[in-house]
Amino acid sequence: MHDRPTHTLFEDAQGLLVGTGLCGFGLSMLTSAGLVTGQTAGLAVLLSYVTGFGFGVLFFVINLPFYWLAHRHLGRDFTLKTFIAVALVSAFAELADRLVNTQAAHPAVAAVLFGMIAGAGLLAIFRHRASLGGVGILAYYLQERMGWRAGWVQLGFDLALFGAALLVMAPDLVLWSLLGAAILNVIIGVNHRRDRYIAT
Template sequence: MARRFGDWHATATNHTPAEDAQGIFTGCVMAAIGVAILAHLGFLTGSTAGLALVISYATDFNVGLVYFMLNLPFYALAISQLGWAFTIKTFLAVGLLSVLTWLQPRLLQFGEIEPLTGAIVAGLLIGFGLLALFRHRASLGGAGILALYLQDRFGWRAGFTQLAVDLLVLALAFTVASPIAVLYSVIGAVVLNLALAINHRNDRYVAQ
């Protein structure tokens, strides 16, 4: 791990720490804006972020805090199967997204957003935010950790794995949201995971 974080020379298969920092920051900002759009519209997303929104809507707890707490159990899988470098970067990404989500109402507010447009734009923002993180061997925890492990181990597309998990999480959304809101949320989740499935493949991008 020391060699990994001490190497400041980029290669075809290795990012520098500065490149990792830029990629992780960019991915978290994009994801935070996407989550903020969904929350503004009363929609949800999948994975632990979506589950955090469900709990937040049901309990009025801060979504950033709930999101951070939900991710803690997944770090055991990350440490044992994906290594300390991945786990540390993922922990930092989860923490950063939690902070950005908490700060968002103070820094960025939205007016009227057409629902279908909002669902699609939010899905794209979160999807490409995750893509940036995946390409720097980080994730936003939860299903992202599981999806990357299954892609590395069995070659399963991370986007399709996440879509399956997301649809399960969105099924819970019927307890806190209207059917039309869930429908828009499903559209956003499909857009998000198609962006990942099409653009994140081990045979196309090998840098870590």
């Protein structure tokens, strides 16, 4: 039985740069249309609307408490790559806000493009054994510790998040946001399979 091939340091670096760049740009497009998404990124987006703080700063800070769980249960390498990925997405989102004009995008267009762009970015991040932290790490921990299914934990968080979004956003924007989140999750669900991608 052959060992799985491994990514080189260069391959990991370029994969994380490309993936986080795509996610950062996608999130900038999302927020320019006043939309929201799920998971930790969505919480940071929603808080940015309520508080006026930038998404990048909030996303980076919200993720800080979760690295201890990641280090303890998922290992040092995964935690380090995830920390780097979160920092890069925060930076790229802030840069995109300053350098790219997406103000003309209709919410429907922004939602679809976000789903496709961020979905591709997350695939690159996942395939190089990293994540964007936060709720995903907590869900994994609760599954291991409490027996709660990680997928249900994440779904419950997202339902609560979109429910909260209805309190501060127009209903049509929340519906367009759900479309973007659905497209992103379909892309991940169809393409992120260990039986088809074997490098580690």
